[in-house]
Amino acid sequence: xxxxxxxxxxxxxxxxxxxxxxxxxxxxxxxxxxxxxxxxxxxxxxxxxxxxxxxxxxxxxxxxxxxxxxxxxxxxxxxxxxxxxxxxxxxxxxxxxxxxxxxxxxxxxxxxxxxxxxxxxxxxxxxxxxxxxxxxxxxxxxxxxxxxxxxxxxxxxxxxxxxxxxxxxxxxxxxxxxxxxxxxxxxxxxxxxxxxxxxxxxxxxxxxxxxxxxxxxxxxxxxx
Ligand SMILES: [Zn+2]
Numbered sequence: 001x002x003x004x005x006x007x008x009x010x011x012x013x014x015x016x017x018x019x020x021x022x023x024x025x026x027x028x029x030x031x032x033x034x035x036x037x038x039x040x041x042x043x044x045x046x047x048x049x050x051x052x053x054x055x056x057x058x059x060x061x062x063x064x065x066x067x068x069x070x071x072x073x074x075x076x077x078x079x080x081x082x083x084x085x086x087x088x089x090x091x092x093x094x095x096x097x098x099x100x101x102x103x104x105x106x107x108x109x110x111x112x113x114x115x116x117x118x119x120x121x122x123x124x125x126x127x128x129x130x131x132x133x134x135x136x137x138x139x140x141x142x143x144x145x146x147x148x149x150x151x152x153x154x155x156x157x158x159x160x161x162x163x164x165x166x167x168x169x170x171x172x173x174x175x176x177x178x179x180x181x182x183x184x185x186x187x188x189x190x191x192x193x194x195x196x197x198x199x200x201x202x203x204x205x206x207x208x209x210x211x212x213x214x215x216x217x218x219x220x221x222x223x224x
Contacts, residue, residue: 003134003135003137003139003188004139004186004214004218004219012221013220013221013222013223014107014219014220014221015105015107015163016096016104016105016107016182016184016220017064017096017098017102017103017104017105017182018102018103018105018165019105019163021063021064021098021102023222023223025061025062025063025064026062026063026064026065026066026222027056027057027060027062027064027065027066028065028066028067028224029053029056029065029066029067029068029095029097030067030071031043031067031068031071031073031075031095032071032072032073033072033073033074033089034072037052038052038074043073043074043075044074044075046172046177046178046179047179049075049178049179050179050180053065053097053179053181057097063098063099064096064097064098065096065097065098066094066095066096066097066222066224067094067095067224068091068093068094068095069091069092069093069094069215069216069217070090070091070092070206070210070215071090071091072089072090072091073089073090073091073200074089075089075091086202086203086204087202088198088200088201088202089200089202090200090201090202090203090206090209091199091200092185092198092199092200092201092209092210092213093142093144093183093184093185093199093213093216094183094184094185094215094216094217094220095181095182095183095184096181096182096184097179097180097181098169098180098181098182099169099180100147100168100169100170100171100180101147101168101169102168102169102180102182103165103167103168104143104146104150104165104166104167104168104169104182105163105164105165105166106130106141106160106161106162106163106164106166107141107162107219107220108130108132108134108139108141108162108219109132109159109160109161109162110130110131110132110133110141110159110160111130111131111157111158111159111160112128112129112130112131112154112155112156112157112158112160113129113130113131113140113156113190114128114129114156114193114194114195115127115128115129115151115154115195116151116194116195116196117148117151118144118176118195118196119176120176121176121177122176122177123176123196124144124145124175124176124183124196124199125144125145125146125170125174125175125176126145126146126147126148126150126151126167126170126174126175127142127143127144127146127195127196128142128143128146128150128151128154128166128167128195129141129142129143129187129190129193129194129195129197130143130160138188139186139187139188140186140187140188140190140197141184141185141186141187142183142184142185142186142187142197142199143167143182143183143184144175144182144183144184144185144199145169145170145175145178145180145181145182145183146167146168146169146170146175146182147167147168147169147170147171147174148170148174149168150166150167150168150170169181169182183199184216184220185197185199185213185216186213186214186215186216186218186219187212187213188211188212188213188214189212
């Protein structure tokens with residue numbers, strides 16, 4: 001956790017999407033089970049989820065809706081991926097809901113660690129993991145629900161500079177089955193994963209995962 005805070009103290013919001021969208025056009029969104037506005041909405045349906053995102057964006061006069069770290073969600077119930085004895089419904093990243101095609105910017109200097117198209121329904125679709133070196137330690141950042149084009153021309157070790165546009169948000173057919181958004185997650189110990197890492201966990205695994213995947217907003221510094 002200190003590793004993340006040490007990078008960012010006082011640096012203000014770091015753009016993670018198209019820098020042409022000012023931070024004043026970002027607003028928070030609550031997709032947790034506790035949000036009563038979602039009672040009549042099936043948020044695991046991409047269209048219904050997008051309609052709700054649009055309502056929130058319109059209400060706030062915004063272009064990007066964001067949030068979701070450690071949110072307990074109903075978003076994963078329909079997918080075979082998440083069926084099991086213990087529901088994996090606690091979200092470990094921060095989501096940025098915005099139009100497909102929006103540029104994704106690197107928040108730190110780094111290099112490509114790995115990438116993959118995790119194309120089974122309910123997974124991330126095209127995914128990139130960057131590795132950053134901070135005071136001799138590695139920090140990984142994961143970007144999920146990208147476009148297929150985002151993976152073209154990548155190779156392990158490719159240098160990506162802070163602020164560089166290196167990927168784009170994917171459409172629901174590619175991302176796989178979600179309204180367009182970026183899933184952004186910090187990972188301290190990647191545990192041999194390549195191009196993938198769990199983005200949700202169960203209550204019983206939360207102590208480990210919340211420590212290994214610190215709040216992305218400690219790095220990004222958005223106001224909510
Ligand atoms: Zn997410």
